[in-house]
Amino acid sequence: MALRSVSRRLGSRILNHRSFVASLHSHATSFGFQEVKEEDKSKLVGNVFTNVASSYDIMNDVMSGGLHRLWKERLVGKLSPFAGMKHLDVAGGTGDVAFRIYDAIYSVKRRALQKVDEASLEETQIYVCDINPNMLNVGKQRAAERGLRDNKSLVWVEGNAEALSFDNNSMDGYTIAFGIRNVTHIEKALAEAYRVLKRGGRFLCLELSHVDIPIFKNLYDLYSFQVIPHLGELIAGDKESYQYLVESVRRFPPQEKFASMIADAGFEKVEYENLVGGVVAIHSGIKL
Amino acid sequence: MYRTAAKRLLGGGGAFTATRLLRFPKLRSTIIPSSYTSGLCTSSVGGNAESPMGGNQSVNPNQSDHTASSSSSTSTGEGPRRDESRKPRAEFQEEQARVLSASLRHVPRLGWTEEAMMAGSRDVGVSPSIVGSFSRKEAALVEFFMDECLQLLMDKIDSGLDLQNLIPSARIAKLIRIRLEMQVPYMSKWPQALSIQAHPLNVATSFKQRAMLVDEIWHAVGDGASDLDWYVKRTILGGVYSTTEIYMLTDDSLEHRDTWAFLDDRVKDAFDLKKSIQEVFCTRHRSWSWEISSRTNEWSYADDVQKKWWYYVLKDHTFRHDSAPFLHNILS
Numbered sequence: 001m002a003l004r005s006v007s008r009r010l011g012s013r014i015l016n017h018r019s020f021v022a023s024l025h026s027h028a029t030s031f032g033f034q035e036v037k038e039e040d041k042s043k044l045v046g047n048v049f050t051n052v053a054s055s056y057d058i059m060n061d062v063m064s065g066g067l068h069r070l071w072k073e074r075l076v077g078k079l080s081p082f083a084g085m086k087h088l089d090v091a092g093g094t095g096d097v098a099f100r101i102y103d104a105i106y107s108v109k110r111r112a113l114q115k116v117d118e119a120s121l122e123e124t125q126i127y128v129c130d131i132n133p134n135m136l137n138v139g140k141q142r143a144a145e146r147g148l149r150d151n152k153s154l155v156w157v158e159g160n161a162e163a164l165s166f167d168n169n170s171m172d173g174y175t176i177a178f179g180i181r182n183v184t185h186i187e188k189a190l191a192e193a194y195r196v197l198k199r200g201g202r203f204l205c206l207e208l209s210h211v212d213i214p215i216f217k218n219l220y221d222l223y224s225f226q227v228i229p230h231l232g233e234l235i236a237g238d239k240e241s242y243q244y245l246v247e248s249v250r251r252f253p254p255q256e257k258f259a260s261m262i263a264d265a266g267f268e269k270v271e272y273e274n275l276v277g278g279v280v281a282i283h284s285g286i287k288l
Numbered sequence: 289m290y291r292t293a294a295k296r297l298l299g300g301g302g303a304f305t306a307t308r309l310l311r312f313p314k315l316r317s318t319i320i321p322s323s324y325t326s327g328l329c330t331s332s333v334g335g336n337a338e339s340p341m342g343g344n345q346s347v348n349p350n351q352s353d354h355t356a357s358s359s360s361s362t363s364t365g366e367g368p369r370r371d372e373s374r375k376p377r378a379e380f381q382e383e384q385a386r387v388l389s390a391s392l393r394h395v396p397r398l399g400w401t402e403e404a405m406m407a408g409s410r411d412v413g414v415s416p417s418i419v420g421s422f423s424r425k426e427a428a429l430v431e432f433f434m435d436e437c438l439q440l441l442m443d444k445i446d447s448g449l450d451l452q453n454l455i456p457s458a459r460i461a462k463l464i465r466i467r468l469e470m471q472v473p474y475m476s477k478w479p480q481a482l483s484i485q486a487h488p489l490n491v492a493t494s495f496k497q498r499a500m501l502v503d504e505i506w507h508a509v510g511d512g513a514s515d516l517d518w519y520v521k522r523t524i525l526g527g528v529y530s531t532t533e534i535y536m537l538t539d540d541s542l543e544h545r546d547t548w549a550f551l552d553d554r555v556k557d558a559f560d561l562k563k564s565i566q567e568v569f570c571t572r573h574r575s576w577s578w579e580i581s582s583r584t585n586e587w588s589y590a591d592d593v594q595k596k597w598w599y600y601v602l603k604d605h606t607f608r609h610d611s612a613p614f615l616h617n618i619l620s
Contacts, residue, residue, distance in 0.1 A: 078420070079417070079420055080402070080417070080419065080420030080425075082402075082406060082416055082417070082419075085416070085417060172415045172416065172417040173417050197415075198414075198415040199413070199414050199415060200383075200409060200414030200415035200416070200417060200418035201415045201417055201418075202417045202418070202420060202421060268379060268380045269380045269421060284421070286380065286418060286421055288379050288380060288383055288414075
């Protein structure tokens with residue numbers, strides 16, 4: 001009923017298509033609240049992340065009050081990683097989600113509870129893909145600090161979410177945490193995700209999203225536009241990047257819209273879960 | 289009641305569609321927004337069987353917008369497009385059913401666990417990560433099995449089980465036996481299944497499944513009850529079924545002979561209980577009847593009246609001079 005009938009209502013298909021394309025087009029040419037050329041967007045985003053890479057994790061903690069850790073835990077919990085899985089974490093530069101997945105698979109407690117054979121454990125591959133080499137470097141550094149520098153399971157790859165270098169039907173899981181907002185063409189990223197996943201593979205997206213609750217929305221807006229850029233100035237020394245961040249959140253499609261985009265890419269059982277009243281949403285889908 | 293109602297609704301679509309309706313009552317929206325609480329993190333209303341009306345509400349405003357703007361449209365595209373929209377959604381349900389069905393083969397070895405489901409998914413040719421999307425994972429497997437068994441039972445009843453020649457208590461015993469025999473291959477891991485069903489998150493569904501099972505059995509036996517009796521009958525049968533199921537867990541006898549003997553005894557007890565209650569409320573001399581039923585409750589009514597009288601006399605070491613009217617009542 002829902003997804004396809006909503007987005008492909010007969011007769012209004014043309015109108016719908018036009019507005020659909022228009023809104024996507026606007027995402028491709030929007031850099032926060034500014035209008036930019038499509039080909040420039042990825043360069044601008046690249047600059048943002050080059051600038052923030054070193055203080056990315058600290059800023060996450062400060063801006064979300066440490067909540068981002070809980071959100072990522074929830075994401076990985078939903079994924080239910082298993083030994084022997086091939087997982088791709090896109091835009092996962094500093095490796096937060098990847099490390100959590102690694103821990104979930106390799107934790108001693110889990111291995112004791114379940115009958116996991118060592119062979120399948122060896123086959124586990126977690127690919128961390130990011131377009132920005134600075135973010136990847138920070139991630140590799142953190143891996144080294146954890147003693148995972150030479151670990152075969154964690155693979156750091158530089159790549160573009162819109163044109164992944166992985167084979168078709170090669171991944172059991174695909175996650176993208178706080179990254180799809182920065183992609184120029186969302187539907188291309190979704191199509192790539194669909195291509196790369198195996199049959200039965202899951203797509204999970206954690207992203208800042210739209211809040212609808214009346215008073216909370218105002219408080220959230222106030223916090224976003226008044227507090228965060230100044231925090232950015234103070235801690236990272238970069239006000240513009242964080243201004244871009246909060247603006248890009250507003251420009252991103254709302255939950256339902258994004259869910260219908262995921263369904264259009266071909267995914268089944270598309271669901272979303274709001275956390276903190278809509279500040280963050282986890283969208284999920286399965287490739288069948 | 290469930291089954292006849294379902295059949296009426298579907299216009300005799302057959303047992304299979306009836307089960308589909310019962311098992312997946314709401315094949316509605318695939319977008320399932322969560323309900324937010326005052327807490328920090330909310331939990332999603334996952335799964336397809338529990339989609340709230342909220343899902344439909346959020347979808348409808350969009351639909352009304354589109355219909356308003358589509359007044360000049362044609363409807364030729366509607367038919368094929370609707371089929372195509374229904375197919376992908378149904379695919380996930382089918383895929384899930386296929387994976388769970390394949391997982392059952394691994395249950396005796398791996399238990400009712402995610403490992404069994406992942407092994408099942410590998411058999412079907414689907415990535416094991418699909419298991420992560422099942423709501424209440426292990427419970428999904430157990431509930432699937434319970435549904436399958438109910439369906440098998442219904443099929444067996446429909447395909448002509450000889451129940452006419454038996455008295456009601458024997459009919460019930462036979463049906464329960466057929467149903468419990470389906471669990472025999474999984475007996476080593478059945479305690480785990482019971483504990484999964486008893487988990488607070490899963491109690492509602494497992495209770496509903498058992499209620500349907502019990503209802504089905506009474507329906508097959510030819511129950512014509514109404515009002516309070518309907519509930520009492522099902523409760524008692526539910527109790528008999530559950531106790532037999534638990535007894536079966538520790539039964540080592542050949543072909544579970546002890547379990548079937550236990551079952552027969554419990555069914556007999558249930559019928560005796562019914563008769564005792566009837567005695568208490570229906571006979572003329574209530575006080576005498578109460579004493580009889582309370583002291584001779586392990587004997588059925590068909591037993592020798594003489595024996596009963598002596599038991600009464602000898603047990604109490606009293607020989608009431610007014611026992612003549614008592615005897616008169618029993619014999620009349």
